[in-house]
Amino acid sequence: MGKIRVEGLKKNFGANEVLKGIDVKVEEGEVVCVIGPSGSGKSTFLRCMNRLEEISAGKVIVDDQDINDPKTNINKVRENIGMVFQHFNLFPHFNVLKNIMFAPMELGKQSEKEARTAALRLLEQVGLSDKADAFPSQLSGGQKQRVAIARALAMNPDIMLFDEPTSALDPEMVGEVLGVMNDLAREGMTMMIVTHEMGFAREVADRVIFMDGGYIVEEGTPEEVFGNPKHERTISFLDKVLKA
Amino acid sequence: MKILRTLLFTMAFMLLITGIPLGMEHAGAEASQGKVYQIGTDITFAPFEFQDTSGKYVGIDMDLLDAIAKEQNFQYVVKPLGFNAAVQALESKQVDGVIAGMSITDERKQKFDFSDPYFDSGVIMAVRSDNTDITGYEDLKGKKVAVKTGTEGYTFAQSIASKYGFTVVPFDDSSLMYEDVKSGNSVACFEDYPVLAYVAKTKDDLKLVGDKEKGASYGFAVGKGQNQELLEKFNAGLKDLKASGEYDRIKSKYLAENNTGTEQKQGRLELIIDSIPPLLEGLGKTLIYTLVSLFFAFIFGLIFGFMKVSRSKWMRGIATVFVDLFRGIPLLVLALFIYFGIPQALGFKMPLFLAAILTLSLNAGAYVTEIIRGGIESIDRGQMEAARSLGLPYRKAMIKIIIPQAIRVMIPSFINQLVITLKDTSILSAIGLVELTQSGKIIIARTFASFDIWLVVAIMYLVVITILTKISNRLERKVQRG
Numbered sequence: 001m002g003k004i005r006v007e008g009l010k011k012n013f014g015a016n017e018v019l020k021g022i023d024v025k026v027e028e029g030e031v032v033c034v035i036g037p038s039g040s041g042k043s044t045f046l047r048c049m050n051r052l053e054e055i056s057a058g059k060v061i062v063d064d065q066d067i068n069d070p071k072t073n074i075n076k077v078r079e080n081i082g083m084v085f086q087h088f089n090l091f092p093h094f095n096v097l098k099n100i101m102f103a104p105m106e107l108g109k110q111s112e113k114e115a116r117t118a119a120l121r122l123l124e125q126v127g128l129s130d131k132a133d134a135f136p137s138q139l140s141g142g143q144k145q146r147v148a149i150a151r152a153l154a155m156n157p158d159i160m161l162f163d164e165p166t167s168a169l170d171p172e173m174v175g176e177v178l179g180v181m182n183d184l185a186r187e188g189m190t191m192m193i194v195t196h197e198m199g200f201a202r203e204v205a206d207r208v209i210f211m212d213g214g215y216i217v218e219e220g221t222p223e224e225v226f227g228n229p230k231h232e233r234t235i236s237f238l239d240k241v242l243k244a
Numbered sequence: 245m246k247i248l249r250t251l252l253f254t255m256a257f258m259l260l261i262t263g264i265p266l267g268m269e270h271a272g273a274e275a276s277q278g279k280v281y282q283i284g285t286d287i288t289f290a291p292f293e294f295q296d297t298s299g300k301y302v303g304i305d306m307d308l309l310d311a312i313a314k315e316q317n318f319q320y321v322v323k324p325l326g327f328n329a330a331v332q333a334l335e336s337k338q339v340d341g342v343i344a345g346m347s348i349t350d351e352r353k354q355k356f357d358f359s360d361p362y363f364d365s366g367v368i369m370a371v372r373s374d375n376t377d378i379t380g381y382e383d384l385k386g387k388k389v390a391v392k393t394g395t396e397g398y399t400f401a402q403s404i405a406s407k408y409g410f411t412v413v414p415f416d417d418s419s420l421m422y423e424d425v426k427s428g429n430s431v432a433c434f435e436d437y438p439v440l441a442y443v444a445k446t447k448d449d450l451k452l453v454g455d456k457e458k459g460a461s462y463g464f465a466v467g468k469g470q471n472q473e474l475l476e477k478f479n480a481g482l483k484d485l486k487a488s489g490e491y492d493r494i495k496s497k498y499l500a501e502n503n504t505g506t507e508q509k510q511g512r513l514e515l516i517i518d519s520i521p522p523l524l525e526g527l528g529k530t531l532i533y534t535l536v537s538l539f540f541a542f543i544f545g546l547i548f549g550f551m552k553v554s555r556s557k558w559m560r561g562i563a564t565v566f567v568d569l570f571r572g573i574p575l576l577v578l579a580l581f582i583y584f585g586i587p588q589a590l591g592f593k594m595p596l597f598l599a600a601i602l603t604l605s606l607n608a609g610a611y612v613t614e615i616i617r618g619g620i621e622s623i624d625r626g627q628m629e630a631a632r633s634l635g636l637p638y639r640k641a642m643i644k645i646i647i648p649q650a651i652r653v654m655i656p657s658f659i660n661q662l663v664i665t666l667k668d669t670s671i672l673s674a675i676g677l678v679e680l681t682q683s684g685k686i687i688i689a690r691t692f693a694s695f696d697i698w699l700v701v702a703i704m705y706l707v708v709i710t711i712l713t714k715i716s717n718r719l720e721r722k723v724q725r726g
Contacts, residue, residue, distance in 0.1 A: 076635070078633055079635035080635075081633070082633075083630075089629065091630070106644065107634075107635055148630075155635060
């Protein structure tokens with residue numbers, strides 16, 4: 001079965017083929033970290049998981065639904081897949097609370113009262129109870145990203161996608177965001193994380209996927225990939241990032 | 245779909261409330277018996293047509309027309325369009341007849357049918373009253389001479405320009421021509437004898453020089469083969485008025501010896517105070533036309549703006565054509581094309597208010613389209629992606645997330661467009677729309693007080709635009725904070 005199944009996924013932008021045939025299966029509750037050099041296609045791959053990118057060939061099956069099938073209601077599928085972006089993408093014209101309450105209310109999932117209670121609980125979970133009335137422009141990067149995680153969680157998704165969630169943060173703020181993600185992983189959330197944080201991947205991931213040049217080069221447990229990489233490109237990549 | 249329907253309803257409603265009062269002004273007498281003839285005339289061509297202090301059109305043409313209409317029992321509405329616009333309006337059948345001190349020429353006879361001549365004119369030269377250098381055509385060598393386009397004076401001046409070595413400077417209306425002579429830019433002007441005689445007698449600024457050149461006669465014109473019954477009535481009425489002595493009475497009212505004119509000499513301040521009510525009325529028109537046009541421009545902008553950011557190539561193409569077309573045509577050309585061109589080609593009458601609003605709203609609509617497109621495209625892609633990834637449909641994401649942010653970006657441009665459109669209404673004076681600028685022209689035509697009136701007009705524009713800008717800025721701050 002598998003929560004997410006990817007079969008023969010290809011994606012090109014014009015003549016440029018970014019994903020050249022990818023097969024992956026993610027089980028329920030599994031935490032998968034995707035690593036690799038920039039330009040390897042890892043972000044594009046993640047964005048195909050909720051159809052932010054239209055795929056060129058292959059299949060992406062989430063909860064037994066082919067998400068690229070025209071008959072599939074993609075909005076329903078997306079309600080179940082939270083996404084966190086590198087640049088947060090908070091709604092600047094809403095305050096923190098409204099950012100979190102907005103989607104569940106707008107889509108008729110919760111009444112205003114329910115949404116407010118849920119939002120306040122989520123803010124507590126990410127450690128930002130005191131920021132409910134603040135606007136995004138008043139927050140630090142780390143705080144923004146934690147609000148963005150709370151916003152995605154407000155829809156009660158089964159799956160969370162993280163697209164380089166700490167890449168735009170000052171180093172001292174990385175920890176607070178990874179902490180929240182770590183908690184989530186421990187609670188059993190199915191997660192796919194594109195990241196450059198090797199330490200975090202090693203600690204949290206059930207499985208690590210190394211991508212390069214539009215292919216999955218190597219995958220396995222963190223011990224296998226980090227401790228005993230088999231492929232030459234994996235070795236040279238890890239060599240570079242771990243030395244830095 | 246619901247939005248579209250609401251828009252359509254509002255549009256129809258606005259047309260209704262704006263259309264009724266604007267349309268009425270030309271149709272006042274239509275309810276009573278028979279056809280109401282639309283008669284085009286000049287805005288100012290004293291002593292044939294000009295506004296008196298109460299704003300009523302008087303003069304030889306106006307009094308004659310009034311007397312003939314009473315005698316022959318027909319109804320008419322006078323449309324003071326300006327001479328060139330009136331002639332074009334007759335050609336494009338926007339009006340039924342033109343009486344505007346128009347000389348009967350062979351060229352004009354090709355397009356129009358003329359009545360019996362009702363006035364024998366001729367061209368004469370005038371100079372500033374303190375000018376003693378110019379005593380004849382020979383003295384014009386190397387100088388500039390002002391004329392009014394399309395007049396006999398213009399033709400005459402052209403015909404002798406190279407012989408006497410002067411340059412002809414054409415103007416669109418008489419008052420500007422006089423101004424040019426008064427200010428000394430041109431040393432002399434050529435104009436129909438009765439006109440200059442009237443001006444020289446009622447004002448101290450100009451004096452006549454030399455003898456009148458024998459010229460053509462003035463006639464009332466209808467379109468070739470059109471409105472023959474009106475022409476017959478005019479001829480019959482004219483004959484009767486001449487027989488009864490009424491004709492001479494009218495003529496002498498404006499041209500008698502030692503005529504002090506219908507105009508009383510006014511002090512400057514008095515003149516300015518008197519000019520304010522009609523100018524305010526013009527200002528009101530300017531504002532109404534601005535706001536109504538902007539309303540429709542906004543609708544055009546919304547439709548084409550969203551087409552421009554749409555995912556369909558066709559939609560984008562149509563919107564691009566719209567923008568390129570109406571941004572690429574100068575406003576004046578667009579106004580002339582819509583008011584004179586289209587009706588002539590398709591053979592129908594276009595109400596002035598419709599032409600004016602269409603012109604302004606199409607032009608502003610093209611700009612608003614670009615403002616809306618730019619506003620939407622200025623919002624980071626990530627906003628749409630974040631909204632969509634939460635499960636929001638495209639339309640909902642657009643309305644709740646993208647547009648509220650885009651509007652904040654657009655507001656300064658909208659305020660800018662408001663100011664531009666408000667100023668652009670003045671261009672529509674070219675098709676005879678009596679807004680603020682045109683109201684100013686009309687008063688100057690009567691009073692020749694260029695400086696004072698243009699000053700008042702300029703101040704009015706400034707004050708209104710400043711107030712509107714302040715209100716808009718306050719609104720903007722509110723939105724930005726909100």
